Amino acid sequence: MPRLQVRTKARSQQYEIRIGSGLLQAVGGLCRERLGADARRVVLISDRKVFSLYGTAIIKGLRAVGFAVSQCSLPEGERYKSIRTLEKTLHFLNEIGIERSDAVIALGGGVVGDVAGFAAAVYLRGVRFIQIPTTLLAQIDSSVGGKTGVNLPAGKNLVGAFHQPSLVVVDVETLNSLPARELVAGWCECVKQGAVSGRELLDKTTGFLEVIGKRAPLISPRLERLIASHCAFKASIVADDERENVTRADSHSRRILNFGHTVAHALESVTHYRRFRHGEAVGHGMLVAGELSKNLGLLHQTELELLNKAVRLCGPLPAVTDLDDSMIAGAIAQDKKRVAGHVKWVLLERIGTPRIIDGSEISSTLLRKSVRAVFQKRNSRH
Ligand code: NAD
Numbered sequence: 436m437p438r439l440q441v442r443t444k445a446r447s448q449q450y451e452i453r454i455g456s457g458l459l460q461a462v463g464g465l466c467r468e469r470l471g472a473d474a475r476r477v478v479l480i481s482d483r484k485v486f487s488l489y490g491t492a493i494i495k496g497l498r499a500v501g502f503a504v505s506q507c508s509l510p511e512g513e514r515y516k517s518i519r520t521l522e523k524t525l526h527f528l529n530e531i532g533i534e535r536s537d538a539v540i541a542l543g544g545g546v547v548g549d550v551a552g553f554a555a556a557v558y559l560r561g562v563r564f565i566q567i568p569t570t571l572l573a574q575i576d577s578s579v580g581g582k583t584g585v586n587l588p589a590g591k592n593l594v595g596a597f598h599q600p601s602l603v604v605v606d607v608e609t610l611n612s613l614p615a616r617e618l619v620a621g622w623c624e625c626v627k628q629g630a631v632s633g634r635e636l637l638d639k640t641t642g643f644l645e646v647i648g649k650r651a652p653l654i655s656p657r658l659e660r661l662i663a664s665h666c667a668f669k670a671s672i673v674a675d676d677e678r679e680n681v682t683r684a685d686s687h688s689r690r691i692l693n694f695g696h697t698v699a700h701a702l703e704s705v706t707h708y709r710r711f712r713h714g715e716a717v718g719h720g721m722l723v724a725g726e727l728s729k730n731l732g733l734l735h736q737t738e739l740e741l742l743n744k745a746v747r748l749c750g751p752l753p754a755v756t757d758l759d760d761s762m763i764a765g766a767i768a769q770d771k772k773r774v775a776g777h778v779k780w781v782l783l784e785r786i787g788t789p790r791i792i793d794g795s796e797i798s799s800t801l802l803r804k805s806v807r808a809v810f811q812k813r814n815s816r817h
């Protein structure tokens with residue numbers, strides 16, 4: 436069973452990621468071991484759907500090791516990743532009397548993890564926080580690294596904090612109940628990490644996708660090892676650049692994890708967050724970033740084909756053929772997450788060699804040409 440340690444450079448924090456099959460049954464013991472005898476109360480935060488699948492068994496396990504457990508159910512979906520949900524959650528923590536020695540446990544996908552983590556970051560100026568991610572995206576990405584936050588009507592993740600978890604418990608069996616589209620979205624994030632990490636992780640991911648495409652079972656020791664490799668990569672980036680230093684533009688800065696995200700955010704915004712799962716938008720975004728990299732003379736065609744093949748293997752993505760290039764270019768120009776007035780693109784020189792490029796260096800004509808080339812090629816799903 437894979438176990439990983441995450442350390443931040445300052446070594447102010449260190450936590451373990453446990454990955455395995457059937458680990459939910461061991462959550463009580465793992466939490467007690469990590470939180471110690473002083474922790475009396477924990478609050479399990481989940482969305483209604485995930486709670487109905489896994490909540491009762493986890494609460495039983497936590498009570499068995501002596502925790503007083505309260506349950507906080509959030510409505511499901513990205514639109515509830517809001518200040519209002521955060522506020523309600525904070526009132527709940529106050530009502531049940533969470534103390535500094537207690538903890539918040541997030542059970543669910545990235546939405547639950549981000550909201551619960553942010554509540555834990557700010558309540559009493561910080562209480563401990565444990566992640567039990569149940570989507571593939573959350574298992575390989577969002578549960579590791581300490582980014583927490585909520586959306587504003589003006590845009591995603593505009594309010595948040597860095598707050599590292601005390602423990603991450605990944606039970607791969609929870610993926611058995613995950614809807615197909617959520618899996619596709621998670622695979623896209625895996626390809627993103629592979630593309631910026633290097634051939635080894637990209638090939639491992641592509642190889643696994645090919646095997647499950649031939650009907651091999653998803654849940655397997657090989658999946659556990661793959662998730663562990665992704666977590667190890669993400670942890671290595673976080674260890675070196677925990678707070679995504681905006682002055683860094685090197686190929687190990689945390690910003691490289693935003694590969695595919697410039698176009699993804701634009702796609703989500705022009706479709707009012709209704710068409711794409713976040714990972715699906717990243718899938719399209721990587722194709723555009725790859726095409727743009729090639730058109731700028733950075734990325735060789737053969738490497739672009741590896742990337743495109745990996746994205747294809749993730750599964751069908753929602754259609755983009757009705758969205759035109761000027762709409763996307765316009766939305767990119769409005770991106771709220773600019774540095775010194777410009778969007779920072781993450782492009783590729785090779786698989787595993789990302790390069791951060793200032794938006795001012797990319798002409799609108801080239802950007803639009805790259806968007807057009809990708810969107811017209813895509814086979815649509817609807
Ligand atoms: P999500 O949390 O909305 O979950 C997707 C859906 O799957 C929900 O309907 C949920 O109820 C359901 N679900 C979750 N686990 C399930 C399971 N095991 N079985 C059946 N259904 C299940 O979406 P997500 O893709 O996990 O997360 C997306 C969010 O993560 C976005 O808000 C994004 O901004 C954030 N994110 C954060 C980071 C970070 O570093 N903090 C990184 C990437 C993404």
Ligand code: GLY
Pocket residue numbers: 576577579580582689692693
């Ligand atoms: N998902 C991007 C990050 O954690 O930095």
